[in-house]
Amino acid sequence: MADRYLSFTGTAPGRFLTRRFGLPQPAPLRRWSPEHPALDGDVLHLTAGRTELDLPSAGMTLVTAAERPAAVVLDATGVRDVDALAEVHAALHPVVRSVAASGRVVVLGTAPDPADHHQAAAQQALEGFTRSLGKEIGRGRTVNLVRLTDAAAAGSTLRFLLSPRSAYVSGQVIGVGTGTGPVTAPDDPDRPLAGRTALVTGGARGIGEAVAGTLARDGAHVVVLDVPAAEADARRVAERLGGTALALDITAADAGARIADALPDGLDVLVHNAGITRDRRLVNMGADRWSPVLDVNLASVVRTTDALLAAGAVRSGGRIVATASIAGIAGNAGQTNYGASKAGIVGLVRSLAPRALDEHEVTVNAVAPGFIETRMTAAVPLFIREAGRRMNSLAQGGLPADVAETTAWFAHPASGAVNGQVVRVCGQSLLGA
Numbered sequence: 001m002a003d004r005y006l007s008f009t010g011t012a013p014g015r016f017l018t019r020r021f022g023l024p025q026p027a028p029l030r031r032w033s034p035e036h037p038a039l040d041g042d043v044l045h046l047t048a049g050r051t052e053l054d055l056p057s058a059g060m061t062l063v064t065a066a067e068r069p070a071a072v073v074l075d076a077t078g079v080r081d082v083d084a085l086a087e088v089h090a091a092l093h094p095v096v097r098s099v100a101a102s103g104r105v106v107v108l109g110t111a112p113d114p115a116d117h118h119q120a121a122a123q124q125a126l127e128g129f130t131r132s133l134g135k136e137i138g139r140g141r142t143v144n145l146v147r148l149t150d151a152a153a154a155g156s157t158l159r160f161l162l163s164p165r166s167a168y169v170s171g172q173v174i175g176v177g178t179g180t181g182p183v184t185a186p187d188d189p190d191r192p193l194a195g196r197t198a199l200v201t202g203g204a205r206g207i208g209e210a211v212a213g214t215l216a217r218d219g220a221h222v223v224v225l226d227v228p229a230a231e232a233d234a235r236r237v238a239e240r241l242g243g244t245a246l247a248l249d250i251t252a253a254d255a256g257a258r259i260a261d262a263l264p265d266g267l268d269v270l271v272h273n274a275g276i277t278r279d280r281r282l283v284n285m286g287a288d289r290w291s292p293v294l295d296v297n298l299a300s301v302v303r304t305t306d307a308l309l310a311a312g313a314v315r316s317g318g319r320i321v322a323t324a325s326i327a328g329i330a331g332n333a334g335q336t337n338y339g340a341s342k343a344g345i346v347g348l349v350r351s352l353a354p355r356a357l358d359e360h361e362v363t364v365n366a367v368a369p370g371f372i373e374t375r376m377t378a379a380v381p382l383f384i385r386e387a388g389r390r391m392n393s394l395a396q397g398g399l400p401a402d403v404a405e406t407t408a409w410f411a412h413p414a415s416g417a418v419n420g421q422v423v424r425v426c427g428q429s430l431l432g433a
Helices: 004-009 012-021 082-092 117-136 155-161 206-217 228-241 255-262 287-310 326-330 336-360 382-390 400-411
Strands: 043-049 071-078 104-109 142-148 173-176 197-201 221-226 244-247 267-272 314-323 363-369 422-425
Touching (some): 043 082, 082 117, 104 155, 117 142, 142 155, 155 400, 197 206, 206 221, 206 400, 221 228, 228 244, 255 287, 267 287, 287 336, 314 336, 314 400, 326 336, 336 363, 336 422, 363 400, 400 422
Parallel strands (some): 043 071, 071 104, 104 142, 142 173, 197 221, 197 267, 267 314, 314 363
């Protein structure tokens, strides 16, 4: 459904009225397209604290001065005490206003050190700084914090965050380099998943269809899995993408074994996207609404992941990406079942990620969508829908493509240093951390 408010604010009367009454002023977001695959302009590289970090270029020109940069990267890994935080202010204060519309600010830090409370205080301060700047910067610009352990392995993450692919990702804290898995530079940067097989559950429609399309764009042979009732839609999507359809109830006890049988050569990317809602307040929620949501959204993910890893069906260097939700992070009235299932995904990812990497050389991460424009959100009552669209720093809903691009970043062969992360694709929702 079209966002008429967003369109209205782009007109002269809309700009006047929104300024006059202090209403949200969303800016059209610059997203990836074949015609515009990158941001236009230079990346301004600044430093705060004592550091000698050698950054990968991420395919963009790094400069030390620019009048109107497309992005700013601030290296704050050398900030080790409170006094050094003044250098963060001094670096960004003069330039933040000059960042182009739909531009990017990426702050680089390190993990707080439990053995050094001065360093821990300063590095944790960067999180509050980054999230706050994201809420005030406006004009479709995003701000994120990347905590580095291995700067050399940060190429895919910087490439994602400094591109139109990350248009709806803001206010996030992303760890890179802890427990690094295989990091492989693709032969063709435009088709990094060429020669790889990706399976997307719930891939026949909505976000799943967008994920399947984006992975196929990046070169993967995509297996579109959906329930037997959606087999016709799954086949339609698979045929369009040159992939394969697999009709299967993901909640079946033998779903993992059946997937492994259908893919005897294994798979490289496993995307757990299938999900359902059965909303009611807890006092009105019977077991017939609780159990299916937990089974589809969480139990099936646990069972099939365990089965596929045990069978060796996810190849070394593989990627598992699960779908959480901000409802599992911040909670949502009428969704105790859904919130529980999505919070469970967060727990699964954080626990499984280090073991899957050690035992199988497979990374495990999650996307956590916020308000995404789908047929489901289009059916939400008008005023609730409008509130959902505006309650984030970008003041608009996201698109299925935003979730798909984040999934593709996790799936990238050079993203082996990204593991155990839960990244919200929510335009920096005002709900939740």
